[in-house]
Amino acid sequence: MAAMTREETEALIQEVLEVYPEKAKKDRAKHLAVNDSSLEKANKCITSNRKSLPGVMTVRGCAYAGSKGVVWGPIKDMIHISHGPVGCGQYSRAGRRNYYVGTTGVNAFGTMNFTSDFKENDIVFGGDKKLSKIMLEIEQLFPLNKGISIQSECPIGLIGDDIEAVAKKAAKETGKPVVPVRCEGFRGVSQSLGHHIANDAIRDWVLENRDGDDSFQTTPYDVAVIGDYNIGGDAWASRTLLEEMGLRVVAQWSGDGTIAEIEKTPKVKLNLIHCYRSMNYIARHMEEKYSIPWIEYNFFGPTKIAESLRKIAALFDEKIQAGAERVIARYTAEYEAVIAKYKPRLEGKRVMLYIGGLRPRHVIGAYEDLGMEVVGTGYEFGHNDDYDRTIKEMGNATLLYDDVTGYEFEEFVKRVQPDLIGSGIKEKYIFQKMGVPFRQMHSWDYSGPYHGYDGFAIFARDMDMTINNPCWKNIKAPWKNQVANDEALKAVA
Amino acid sequence: MPSVMLRKREDGKLIFYVAKKDLEETIESIEFDSPDKWGGEVVLGDGSKYAFEILDAPPKIPLTLQAKRL
Numbered sequence: 379m380a381a382m383t384r385e386e387t388e389a390l391i392q393e394v395l396e397v398y399p400e401k402a403k404k405d406r407a408k409h410l411a412v413n414d415s416s417l418e419k420a421n422k423c424i425t426s427n428r429k430s431l432p433g434v435m436t437v438r439g440c441a442y443a444g445s446k447g448v449v450w451g452p453i454k455d456m457i458h459i460s461h462g463p464v465g466c467g468q469y470s471r472a473g474r475r476n477y478y479v480g481t482t483g484v485n486a487f488g489t490m491n492f493t494s495d496f497k498e499n500d501i502v503f504g505g506d507k508k509l510s511k512i513m514l515e516i517e518q519l520f521p522l523n524k525g526i527s528i529q530s531e532c533p534i535g536l537i538g539d540d541i542e543a544v545a546k547k548a549a550k551e552t553g554k555p556v557v558p559v560r561c562e563g564f565r566g567v568s569q570s571l572g573h574h575i576a577n578d579a580i581r582d583w584v585l586e587n588r589d590g591d592d593s594f595q596t597t598p599y600d601v602a603v604i605g606d607y608n609i610g611g612d613a614w615a616s617r618t619l620l621e622e623m624g625l626r627v628v629a630q631w632s633g634d635g636t637i638a639e640i641e642k643t644p645k646v647k648l649n650l651i652h653c654y655r656s657m658n659y660i661a662r663h664m665e666e667k668y669s670i671p672w673i674e675y676n677f678f679g680p681t682k683i684a685e686s687l688r689k690i691a692a693l694f695d696e697k698i699q700a701g702a703e704r705v706i707a708r709y710t711a712e713y714e715a716v717i718a719k720y721k722p723r724l725e726g727k728r729v730m731l732y733i734g735g736l737r738p739r740h741v742i743g744a745y746e747d748l749g750m751e752v753v754g755t756g757y758e759f760g761h762n763d764d765y766d767r768t769i770k771e772m773g774n775a776t777l778l779y780d781d782v783t784g785y786e787f788e789e790f791v792k793r794v795q796p797d798l799i800g801s802g803i804k805e806k807y808i809f810q811k812m813g814v815p816f817r818q819m820h821s822w823d824y825s826g827p828y829h830g831y832d833g834f835a836i837f838a839r840d841m842d843m844t845i846n847n848p849c850w851k852n853i854k855a856p857w858k859n860q861v862a863n864d865e866a867l868k869a870v871a
Numbered sequence: 872m873p874s875v876m877l878r879k880r881e882d883g884k885l886i887f888y889v890a891k892k893d894l895e896e897t898i899e900s901i902e903f904d905s906p907d908k909w910g911g912e913v914v915l916g917d918g919s920k921y922a923f924e925i926l927d928a929p930p931k932i933p934l935t936l937q938a939k940r941l
């Protein structure tokens with residue numbers, strides 16, 4: 379299908395909005411837009427970070443998901459208690475595929491679920507006693523833990539438990555950090571506020587732990603990787619590149635990260651932000667308090683990787699700048715071979731995305747490196763500043779949809795007819811049944827890493843095996859396939 | 872009185888950021904910006920106006936300050 383003009387895209391949005399009642403229509407209209415890459419500011423065309431409409435299908439998560447699932451969960455040597463009823467933690471357990479090294483249950487706890495398993499009794503009489511008891515038990519059973527975080531679920535805020543007091547007492551008893559996080563699910567409009575609350579908890583309870591302690595040997599090349607959750611090994615694929623160019627990665631926030639790394643971060647020279655949405659808060663805080671500058675980078679696809687490596691190197695001396703060039707040169711043959719192999723199979727294919735924190739804009743470059751085109755993108759829980767950064771990356775007259783509803787997304791797909799959709803597990807089976815090739819872009823569909831040069835090769839292979847999979851030809855029942863039938867009859871006759 | 876985080880962008884422009892409001896804008900003009908006087912009314916990229924208290928010297932940026940919406 380040829381690219382849609384601005385008028386056609388606008389008409390499509392109007393048509394999709396038609397089914398809503400007046401009030402809902404007015405609200406949803408603000409979240410759907412045709413991209414105009416000449417704009418400087420996204421708030422001229424799209425509204426974001428607002429409460430979802432009751433009655434529509436949204437795929438957003440809650441603040442607890444943002445804090446426990448995204449920011450804190452991957453810190454592997456801490457135990458994160460899902461404080462409240464058992465479900466919130468159990469149904470989200472280990473779903474994000476944040477890889478880590480360590481022995482689970484001994485010195486790493488990433489894929490385990492710890493919960494205070496609230497019952498009626500705890501709601502009525504309060505759960506503070508239970509919480510103190512759990513922490514003692516944790517110390518006995520898992521003595522190698524390096525700290526505890528208390529991730530509040532909805533009821534904790536409702537019954538008004540004083541988890542801060544319990545945390546302080548436990549920290550004194552164990553001598554390890556115990557961090558209460560007020561990330562009850564009802565706070566804010568999406569998981570996004572959970573990220574913010576989690577950042578604030580790190581700021582208030584962890585970051586200052588080593589202020590005034592200079593025993594850590596620093597170098598002029600110390601950096602921290604912020605906002606890389608090591609999905610399928612992403613952070614490892616990124617880290618190797620940074621180290622190869624001569625930098626020293628002191629901390630990984632928070633994929634495969636440890637509490638000690640986080641405590642050491644105020645000593646670094648530069649913070650590198652991959653997922654801006656979930657961790658810009660802490661970077662801004664460190665800039666103000668410790669004068670550590672931060673920059674955003676993008677490690678998806680060779681074009682963006684080279685751009686980012688040079689941008690990072692520019693902030694250091696010639697040694698690092700030469701290092702960046704050396705890294706780029708070293709991998710050139712490798713990624714050129716990947717492009718030579720897959721581009722002919724993928725060229726001209728059109729993609730629609732609907733994902734979370736950074737990917738709706740960050741992966742565009744990787745698709746373009748393969749000759750593909752992203753014709754629609756949107757964030758589940760993005761803010762204005764995310765869309766500001768997106769309008770420049772997207773082509774003119776492409777679709778932007780914020781917190782898209784199930785209905786809108788389906789209608790858009792029916793009309794735009796993309797060759798590939800990249801979104802989450804909740805969308806996956808709907809679109810596969812509609813016969814559209816689909817990649818799950820939150821957890822890389824059980825694949826990965828996708829970051830770095832190594833990741834790009836895997837990314838290209840995955841996109842190829844999804845789009846060019848022979849199964850898509852067999853989605854339609856054979857007797858409904860008129861053309862095939864006619865040909866078969868002809869063959870018989 | 873929102874808390875405003877001020878920082879310098881790579882191109883040297885001042886950025887006015889209010890986390891609560893999701894507002895990230897450039898500062899286009901500032902009433903006083905001399906070695907002995909800083910602050911007053913600022914105009915942002917989107918045309919909105921805020922006012923800082925007037926200080927005796929330009930502050931060290933990045934910094935969080937209170938601003939009043941005008």
Ligand code: SF4
Nearest residue numbers: 440442466531532563
């Ligand atoms: S909204 Fe509340 S109850 Fe639901 S998962 Fe989040 S914390 Fe748990």
